[in-house]
Structure formats: C-alpha cells, structure tokens
Amino acid sequence: MKHNFGAGPCILPKEVFERAAEAVLNFNGLSILEVSHRHKDFVAVMDEAIDLVKKTLNVPSGYSVCYLQGGATLGFTVVALNMMREKKRAGYINTGTWSSGAIKEAKKVGMEVDVFASSEDKKFTYIPKKYAIPDNLDYIHFTSNNTIYGTQFKSFPKTKLPLVSDMSSDIFSKEINVGEFDIIYAGAQKNLGPAGATLYIVKDSVLGKSSSTFMPTYLDLKQQIEKESMLNTPPVFSVYVAMLNLQNLIETGGVGAMQKKNEAKAKLLYDEIDRNELFQGCVEKEDRSDMNVTFLLKDDSRSQEFDVLWKNAGIVGLPGHRSVGGYRASMYNALPIESVKVLVDVMKEFERTY
DSSP states (O other), rough: EEEOSSSSSSSOOOOHHHHHHHHHHBBTTOTTTTTTTSSSSHHHHHHHHHHHHHHTOOTTTEEEEEEEHHHHHHHHHHHHHHHHHHHHHEEEOOHHHHHHHHHHHHHHHOOOOEEEEGGGGTTTTOOOSOOOOOOSSSOEEEEEEETTTTTEOSSOOOOOSSSEEOOOTTTTSSSGGGOOOSSEEEETTTTTSSSSOOEEEGGGGGOOOOOOSSSOGGHHHHHHHHHOOOOHHHHHHHHHHHHHHHHHHHHTTTHHHHHHHHHHHHHHHHHHHHOTTTEEEOOOGGBOSSEEEEEEEGGGGGHHHHHHHHTTTESOBBOOOOTTTTEEOOOOOOSHHHHHHHHHHHHHHHHHOO
C-alpha cells in the first residue's frame, strides 16, 4: 500500500476511483471520455455537480456556481477582470507563491495593486494579522491556504469591501461561510477531483459590472454562468469525477465531518513534530496549515537515512517544495489517518535509531 502525501493532483477515495474507472469503460453505453457535453446524460452530470457544491457548502441564494478550465492560474486574471470597477485598484494580501502570482496577473490587466499586508519579510512563514484595509479599493483578494509554505488563514479578513479568495487547496476541507465572499475560486485538483476543472462560486450581484475594456468572452463570468458552464466544451471527465467525489463527501458526513478528520490528522502529525527532537516545523504554530504540513530535519546531514525509512514504509510525495526544502506532508480529504500514523511511526523509528 502506498501512502500518498503528494501536494497535487489529489488522492481520491477508493470508491470514487472505482466508479470513475467504470465510467471510462461504460457511461450509459459510451465512455465518459467520449460522451458529448451536450448530451442529456452529461448535462445531468453538470447540473448535479453544481447542485452538490451548493449543498455541501450551504451556498446561499444569490450565488451561482460554474466549472471552467485554466486552473486558479487563469483565475488570477478572471477575478481581476470581472471585479475591476472604476477605481481599477485592488487590495491583496501576499502570503506566498500563489498570491504573488495573483498580484502579478492583476497588474497585467491594468489593476493598481495595493499589497496592504504581506508575510514576505519572514519568507512567508506566518499569516499577517495586524493590518489596515484601505477604503478606496474595488475588492480584496487573499489565498486561503498556502501549499508551498504550509500556512493557512484560520479566520478571514473582515471588510465591507468585496472579498475574493483563491481556495484551491483547502476548499471542502472545512466549513466556510460562502456569504462572506463575492468570488471563491479553486482548482479542482486538491480536494474536489482530478486536474482540469476550476470551480467558481460567484455572487450574482457582481456579474457584468466590470469596467475593463478588455474582456474576452471566455473570461467573462456572466457569460459563462449564463451558458451554464457550457460556453465551450467543458472538462467532462474532471467534472464527472468531481460530482462523484461530492456525492461521496455527502455520504461520509459532509464538510463538517471532514473538517474533524482533517483536524485530527493535522494534530497527530504536528504533535509528533513538536515532540520529536530531530524535527522542527517551518511556520508559526498558530498559522499552520491542516492541509500541507511543512517540516525540517534539525540535522540535514541525516536526510538520506530518513528518506530510506519513509520510502521503505510505502510513503510517496514527501519532499518539500524546492523553495522551502525539507519535507511537506499534504493531507487532503481522502488521505486516511492510517497513512499519517505510518509517517509518525517512521519519525519515531528514526528518533530511536539515530
């Protein structure tokens, strides 16, 4: 058995893999890979995939959901274009690689960006908390979880301004109040499904109000929602598997139950990092991510010995991102706590041996 701690694409429940595999061979007489996105069978899939997002996250009335392509990377541009108003000025919180990317893309489409809070001064090892939000902004943007550095917002910015969040790596991992946001967007490949689809949850009142003179049809959320995610050929397989995964999430207790499981997994591993004298965490304790646990060996010269142990235990995907080093245990929804116990046992064995 392999224990997959990779940062993405995500692992999925076995039941979802099995049902998706069946559909590759037979989806009402065709393969899900060849079925027309205009066929009533897939239209029903898209409708359910949208409805299940609303159900699992308790999306209030006045919001629309759509599945597009391009990942959150294209989303950086999409949200800047759609949220641009007469001020053409937005506020961003910079907490790492992905928020830095969002800032760059907003500038490219003509936004003046005010980075009013940043953790870059300490190499993104914490979440900024003491900051003043300027008034004269079109919107506020932040990245809820930082996969590379291992930090996570435990509470969201409080503002009367429109609020936008990239939740690619922790959406569906915990309960959120969607009503606080004007746009939530997320690449599917962490907790929702395979890469290919990008989820958008959009407050209807913000649609069609962009002041940008540059608005490609594909990037216009109003037109995408009016076309029910079918303006062009959607990522059929990714949406289908997302539907299966959301069905499974509901069957296993929903987001609330998943949050408890994720908190238990994170506590188990962080407790061992703090207890074991051979390891240390990479970020401030109060800002530690439940999804991506980053840690280091205090004596890096022993990394080869540790690497042999975890690889022999069937663990994969543990090396940290090149910009941080050390190790990163990504613990998305489908990772069982048994896999975390295997990693903790390896760390204990390493302590006993070395």
